[in-house]
Amino acid sequence: MPSLYQDVLASGGYIANHKSDLYIEVNDANRELLKKHNITTATTFRNQVTGKLCYDVPFMFDPFWESKQKKLSR
Numbered sequence: 001m002p003s004l005y006q007d008v009l010a011s012g013g014y015i016a017n018h019k020s021d022l023y024i025e026v027n028d029a030n031r032e033l034l035k036k037h038n039i040t041t042a043t044t045f046r047n048q049v050t051g052k053l054c055y056d057v058p059f060m061f062d063p064f065w066e067s068k069q070k071k072l073s074r
Contacts, residue, residue: 004037005062014050017061026053 008015008024011033016023024030026044034042034055042055059065 003062004033004039004057004060007033007036014052014054016047016054017064018056020059020061020064022057022060023047023054024057025050026055030055 002010005015005022008022008030011029013027013030014023014025025047034057039057039060042057044053045056046052047054
């Protein structure tokens with residue numbers, strides 16, 4: 001099953017991050033994806049760049065973890 005990050009990426013949705021936290025816009029599609037992935041830890045904030053309401057989903061930004069895994073594999 002694709003990760004939340006992969007699902008949002010495939011949908012063409014807005015993605016940003018801070019370290020390992022994934023930022024995605026609050027909308028019906030992303031609300032459904034959070035349910036699909038059984039995510040209950042997301043909080044919301046107002047994006048200072050776009051002005052839109054976004055979810056902050058802890059530890060779900062895949063590229064952060066992929067880079068950590070590469071470092072451990074060396």
